[in-house]
Amino acid sequence: MHCHPVLFQMNKVNMKFVIKNIAKSSGRLGQLRIKEDVELSTPLLMQTTKGGSIPYLSAEVFEMLLKQQQQQQFLLQLTLCSMDQMAESLGQWSRSLCDYVGYPGQSTLLLLRDPCEATPTGGNDRDVVPMFTRRGKEALTAKRYMEMVAQFRPDVYQGMCDADTHPESTKKRVQKSVDRTEKFMEECYAEQAGKQESFSQCTMLAPLVGGYSTYARTQSIQHARKQPSESYGGYIFEGFHTNGLAATNLKSEQLLPIVEHCMQQLETDKPRFMPGAFTPPLTLELIRLGADVFDTSYAYLAAANYKALTFNYDKDAVPAVQAVFLDVTDDELKEQFTPLLSNCSCLACRQHTRAYLHHLYKTHELLGPILLMMHNLHHYLGFFEVIRTQLAQDELPQLLALLTSQGSYSIQPNTKVIAKAAMGKGFSSNAA
Template structure:
């Protein structure tokens, strides 16, 4: 993997080109496509082509795909072909950014892996053995990232010390494993919200030979899922800025998690390069269509359209006026609300199509805003969407869900709260 920094601005962040394979170049800031079990949630490969036909970086997670390791050991073609999305690049992470990761289970020599079958414990050797079977284009090093804004100093220090031991093994095994000869390792930076601990983690990574890893993944700020949408910028941004000032410019920086659009812009302004679509998924699974405005001159919008709202049952207009996605061109708010009420699988499919289309368009505007040195104006636009009032982009869990029986199958009926 090679990262080329094209431009950098104090007020607008970085523009770059990420070359994972020789013939593929991805523009940064980059939005990875979050997957579950190797598939983009609710969408087939053919359906996703209706959202975007551009080259993508697929974010795969070991917590949703670990059961595939044995069959992948016999697979001698690219991982993207195995998951039915040939031609795309792949990045393997340990945890699913869409779902809350339970706390605990860490020990001196193991990291917990929470799968559909329950908790498993991985040593660094076991982890690298599984990664070698997947043979992704890019993967993260093993780390103890079980920290959040409430973590104690002792818990934070343990996460750093354990991560150093895990990574010493990962660096050594990466150099020896033939199946990982064409894979790039990302060095994890942990340490919770403690600047001293973060500096210790960075120093350990930078003490390695420059060729032993190809970039950084900043972990340990949240417990994934909706927790990432509730992070306080005043608490997170100083820690991230402290870390980025100590990292070299010619390596990409990745931060997984469902950060709000406004917080994402602030992270980009400080120099983070790669994010994922877990925010779009978390909105969709809670029956919210993304409707915030990121285009100058367009009409003011709210952050979301709540598809469980009875007020839209007779609104025969698109989810978002002017949106060119398949869902908005072909269907109305009233129809998608009807799909929600009748538990139809088409409902979340259309909602996911819209949310991914909207978020991909948002990142295209981000890159053009950086090129024009206008990221600050975009931040102001998102902050003050409606009559000069600060917009709230947090995603709240849908309180109208009766049961979880239909999750993953279609919309669930609403009941009076």
């Protein structure tokens, strides 16, 4: 089934979502306009940051990488837990948040938690959620959260929620996450409505929580949909995992029925955000169900754990089936003077070899993770470009079949021992 392009007004600050195509078996294509002159194609890959920066890469290197992909605009995913210490200075900053972090003209999304780092469980209270920063755990009220959002002034931000659930969470914990999220969101909506000038250029995403309970998820959706449609511009799914490597180990048979249940209850005119390091096959399944926006935390976690992404997403490539990862710690690489991936055009593959990357690992050089991150981002951006092409042709199932034939995409934590003298100079010893 194909549909004619339909334009939906998402909120009063001219954020718009255009559905270009809904395919019979392959999800949906769209255009997301967050700023008046910035249009982003969906399914969209947000650029995950740590402390406002693309991990391992300078702004200049990242922009060079984007030019290779013929992309100019992107969505920066920022996290409050890694940037909270900047709130006071941002409150006095007269320009935009994207200017502050060194990416002028781009769009920004502010999350509470870092999808790259495992979020500790516990520490929840009726009126606060824990925020884990470099200084330790801090208790965050909804009022304080909205004050910080007003200081950051992102283009998009998520509403505050209790997302401390995972596949093994008890029914009691799941219900508490929903009840507390509803309470937090009532305060967020009230703050947003009462201080319209502070939030005039910001669009809120309504968080959907409820763990792996269809009943709890429905309750969360119903609370969001009772609000005026202009009070939020889209949905963000939370509470499926505890971030970090946990997202790469989710079981599709557990997750997908819950997501499908939720998607059937959401209106089509608002985008659906899915933060976290979902594996490529699971990402395709989520897109098939109607998810629109993902992030690059999977590419980062692979690089931080010594892995180059080498899975094949080109159905015409020979061989069609190949290894999902290349682990640069493997000793057999020390005499392999070939690129990380033979058909890759990234700088790391054009100018360096597997043996050199292995040498950088052995000598704890910072250039090692830089080159791996360049390659992984290049590879993952190319993957999403192919996803959009396959969606247009209604051939997503064929791409999914190609990916699933190549093995496991779960990222296991690095357990290799690194001398303490080298810690912080290159590859990390624990990226879980």
